[in-house]
Amino acid sequence: MTKLKKWILINCLISFLMFSFIFYKNVGVSGGDIVIYALNIIFGIIQIITVIILIWKKEKKFYKIILFILLFQIIEIMIMTIWGNSINAFLKSY
Structure with a gap:
């Protein structure tokens, strides 16, 4: 695996985990969207x-x-836009 693919994979995982954490903490709350x-x-x-600082010259x-x-980031925003309201309504019902 090349360095470029490792950086992309690491950033993908970080972005997904952070989106999941942000979504979990703020879903079902007034103004959470x-x-x-x-x-x-x-x-x-x-x-x-962070990426620019760490690997710009490397x-x-x-x-x-x-x-x-x-x-x-665009995919995450699209997911939130398309399914965020239905997920929010589903979680509020419990």
Whole structure:
């Protein structure tokens, strides 16, 4: 496995775990939808800044990692937009 694939995999796992944590902590709460969007975007920005600082000079193709992070953030926001309301209603029923 190349370094680039390792960086992409690590960032994918970090992004997924953080989205899951943010979603779990704020679902079912009044105003939780906005908090989930905001924290997810803030974490994406922090993740991009961290990647730029850590591997800018070490990896020549670091832009691929940044593009992947942006793509993953867009997917997470789409998941929240499409299914967030139904998941929220389901969890509030318990």
